[in-house]
Amino acid sequence: MSARVATTLRVVQQRSILVLIGLLVALAALIEIIRPGAVNASWVSNILEFAAPLGILAAGQTLVVITGGIDLSVANVATAAAYIMASQVPHGVVRAIVLGLLVGVVVGMINGIGVAVFRVQPLIMTLAMGLVVTGSLNVYGQSDRARGVPVVPEVIHTLGSGTVLGYVPVSLFLWGALAVLLIVGLRGTGFGRLLYALGDNPEATRLAGVRGWQVLLANYTACGLLSAVAGLVLAGTVNAADLGLATILLLPSVAAVVIGGTSIFGGSGSYSGTFVGALILTVLNSVLTLLDVPDAVKQVLYGAIIVLLAAVYTRVLGRD
């Protein structure tokens, strides 16, 4: 790739993140117009708090989509991690949290083995694992119900919904740290570049001497772990963990990645886009809530706006 093409690409990428931020500001302005005075420090704080679980869930999704895959089990993993954590609290909080995170690691690893070693299509593998996870969780939940109601420990509750200095959500520190790690890691480390390479051209990557299966295995495991973290944060945010906790976040996790400019075919994209994408979706939800329309209409609008955003994005990128 010549230097000029690379520069043009980078400019487009930088411009597209500016477009996204502009869209975010426009949505916030819309809220301010609908209800003057609504956009203030506590609103921003709320948006960040609710965007954090989605942003972390979409982080795992971004990693997988960059390699040309998709993970349809992220929501199931997040739910399972949160529920198992909450139900294990009587045996110790640390143990509960570790077990919750372990769910993500194990499921991610199995996804990775399926995709990387057995060459199962990511869509099928993660769909099937999603079924296995949800089925197992339902069985676990029924055996568990006799033993007591799941509780969200104080530390998770603080992580998910606490604030520092009145307005800065605690979860933002975790989300921000993960974001920096991902943005820097994807751009600046060999592992990050291998992900792009695998998504762009797996055959060329193999011929270059890369053991693709190891990279993919690590990548899906990371996605599982991030999903579990998202599940724990979400449990803290809503201060509850039930068997359908994160189910509604599956579509938004993919949508945030797509709106953020990561190609679903792999090989290009960034976490900074997904970060703003998650914020846009959360603000969009807030707009729809303010409109005071029935849930059904909200759902239709939400879907329609995602189609519109994705279409505009594809067209804009296609033109350049």
Added chain:
Amino acid sequence: MATAEATAPAPRPAGVNVGRAVRRYGWTAAVYVLFAILMVATVVIKPDYGPFEWNTLTLAALPLAFAAAAQTAIVLSGGIDLSIGPLMALANVLSLHATLGHDLAYSLAAAAVVLLVVTIAGALNGAIIVVTRVPDIVITLATSFIWAGVALLVLARPTPGIPLDFQNLAQGSAVSPWVPNALLLLFVIPLLWVPLRRSRAGLSIYAVGSDRNAAFRSGVDLGWTRVLAYAVGGFFAACGGLALSMTTGVGTPLAGTLYTLSAVSAIVLGGVSLAGGRGGMLGPVAAAYILSLIPAVLIYLGIDPNYGQMIQGVLIVLVVMIGGIGAVLRRT
């Protein structure tokens, strides 16, 4: 084949043909063998398995079989539709709205209108994908929200009231107790699919799914063909929604949710390649029966039916892995 053997003295051409037949129909045959084995096992587990249980199975499998057929038509064209379930729910609630308190003749006319409306909704999925050039999976994930929202607008909560005469179209067994109506209704699938597959349009669907560039260079209209595939998917999804109406008698706005993923499971198990262009309708329909039989068997065995989802997931992974190993062995 007999003439081929007669004209060619060397055994080689016949051998090649056998290999091709195995490659082409082997998977489908294996799915039917698996179903037969499961049925035998079921009868062994439950010796008094009779027409009633068989009828229950056909009723449970009918909506899933249509959902699988819908997904098959779309996947063959190289796409995927994650809004199949919501489309079924839409057909389901529309049919309740249209038939509530009416007689059979009116219900049938209403059902035809529902089929038309939901077919158009399916075609709309395809049209949006073709026009915006956004990947299928993204658009249909988003439209799954739209169709589910529309279904909720039509009917806010589960409401019974599908006319009994209309329900009996699926629930009875007019021919013999072992040939329930729900089994006969499956013939809607070949009724549309066999002529389509033999037509130019059907061939185009396969062509577009197996190699889009080659299809384009052969003069296939990619856009229309893909929209057609989504419209056929919409039609079968509508049939699935009507099947839900007939088998349950209830209009449920959230009824379709599970069918999107189950339909993908059924086509994978049924030997349809998610890459497009490979597979048929016979495998997925049998797979729908297998997937519907599993929870029933678990109940007969006295096991928590919640294990059903787990088993379904494990089954899919195993099947795909075996398929993958087969592909690797064939290559070497």
